[in-house]
Amino acid sequence: MSADLQRLNQRLASAKPSATYRIIDRVAERRAQGARIISLCAGEPDFDTPEHVRQAAIQAIEEGHTRYTQVAGVRSLREAVADKFRRENGLDVTWQDTLICSGGKQVIYNALAATLNEGDEIIVPAPYWVSYPEMVELCGGQARIVICNAETGFKLTPAALAAAITDRTRWLILNSPSNPTGAVYSRVELEALAQVLLTNPQVLILADDIYEHLIFDEQTFVTLAQAEPRLMPRTLTMNGVSKAYAMTGWRIGFATGPRWLLHAMEKLQGQQTSGASSISQQAARAALAGPKDFIHQSRAVFQRRRDLMVSRLNQIPGLACEAPGGAFYAFACCAGLIGRTTAAGRTLRTDEDVALALLDEANVAVVQGSAFGLGPYIRIAYALDDASLHQACDAIGRFCQNLR
Numbered sequence: 001m002s003a004d005l006q007r008l009n010q011r012l013a014s015a016k017p018s019a020t021y022r023i024i025d026r027v028a029e030r031r032a033q034g035a036r037i038i039s040l041c042a043g044e045p046d047f048d049t050p051e052h053v054r055q056a057a058i059q060a061i062e063e064g065h066t067r068y069t070q071v072a073g074v075r076s077l078r079e080a081v082a083d084k085f086r087r088e089n090g091l092d093v094t095w096q097d098t099l100i101c102s103g104g105k106q107v108i109y110n111a112l113a114a115t116l117n118e119g120d121e122i123i124v125p126a127p128y129w130v131s132y133p134e135m136v137e138l139c140g141g142q143a144r145i146v147i148c149n150a151e152t153g154f155k156l157t158p159a160a161l162a163a164a165i166t167d168r169t170r171w172l173i174l175n176s177p178s179n180p181t182g183a184v185y186s187r188v189e190l191e192a193l194a195q196v197l198l199t200n201p202q203v204l205i206l207a208d209d210i211y212e213h214l215i216f217d218e219q220t221f222v223t224l225a226q227a228e229p230r231l232m233p234r235t236l237t238m239n240g241v242s243k244a245y246a247m248t249g250w251r252i253g254f255a256t257g258p259r260w261l262l263h264a265m266e267k268l269q270g271q272q273t274s275g276a277s278s279i280s281q282q283a284a285r286a287a288l289a290g291p292k293d294f295i296h297q298s299r300a301v302f303q304r305r306r307d308l309m310v311s312r313l314n315q316i317p318g319l320a321c322e323a324p325g326g327a328f329y330a331f332a333c334c335a336g337l338i339g340r341t342t343a344a345g346r347t348l349r350t351d352e353d354v355a356l357a358l359l360d361e362a363n364v365a366v367v368q369g370s371a372f373g374l375g376p377y378i379r380i381a382y383a384l385d386d387a388s389l390h391q392a393c394d395a396i397g398r399f400c401q402n403l404r
């Protein structure tokens with residue numbers, strides 16, 4: 001076959017595959033070969049979708065909700081989403097100010113695809129979720145990475161934001177609680193960032209609130225447009241049911257924002273995937289409109305697991321980890337392992353070497369911090385039962401002890 005035939009779109013050719021999915025796929029391969037891997041690499045709750053949500057989906061099938069829906073989503077779900085934004089986030093919106101997508105990823109991708117032109121810059125604070133910079137580049141923009149290290153709690157400061165903004169800045173992406181660090185921005189911190197944004201009216205803001213409900217230690221979640229309503233006309237606030245209701249496979253994300261932007265995203269979606277799954281939309285409506293005890297229970301479980309993991313990881317020589325304020329990730333510094341040699345004779349030069357060696361030699365899957373823009377760290381998703389988490393920490397501990 002000629003090389004010309006296999007010529008790809010240039011932006012896709014230079015994009016990196018999703019780092020999280022690369023490891024998830026590798027785990028699946030190793031398991032298929034019979035390996036017993038404890039997977040701490042995929043960021044998804046290990047719980048079943050709540051019973052009443054599953055029943056709503058079955059009922060949706062029985063009642064014939066099996067055809068195309070409106071591109072922007074069914075009205076009953078859009079009303080439930082608007083109600084969620086009003087009730088939980090204090091955003092004064094109606095169903096016409098919402099859009100339903102096939103997962104949070106589609107919200108983000110389509111917002112960028114709908115607005116970016118060559119040369120546009122997007123501020124992406126690092127550590128970032130692996131897909132932000134790649135989506136930006138795929139859509140023709142340039143990711144301007146701003147490193148936010150442990151000294152600022154992995155959070156963007158107003159000074160760093162101000163220094164990163166140029167005339168070409170089109171978007172700022174803010175993710176709180178953060179994947180991969182679990183960092184949570186307080187209202188005061190958001191207000192301070194908002195002061196900088198108010199003086200830069202050319203900047204749109206994407207608030208990725210997907211981990212909103214996974215927030216610990218009695219903190220209150222605040223989203224940017226709530227902290228500074230004057231930013232509402234240029235903020236896209238996105239969320240979904242994946243993390244809050246253990247519905248990752250149902251693929252429902254949603255957003256509220258300025259109507260010109262939602263309409264552009266809807267136009268794109270209409271030529272692309274059309275409306276999200278009709279059955280998933282009914283399930284998501286039941287989740288958003290239904291009881292909230294699931295959210296409270298899962299938050300308590302994740303907080304307990306966080307405490308378990310942070311305490312166990314900090315007892316392992318070579319690892320150090322602050323207690324994250326939210327999400328279900330521990331972002332552990334592995335500087336103490338770099339330069340050492342494993343029992344199988346591999347030298348650990350980077351955090352990627354650490355992640356690969358942990359997978360091959362300790363049968364524990366984690367993701368290297370450098371995939372999220374900051375090394376040497378490893379991201380450990382603690383969305384597993386306590387016994388598996390203890391086993392994983394035992395295995396990581398043995399691996400570290402056997403280093404030379």
Ligand code: GLU
Binds near residue numbers: 021042043130179
């Ligand atoms: N958000 C999850 C993670 O970071 C799912 C995988 C992905 O889409 O990147 O692990």
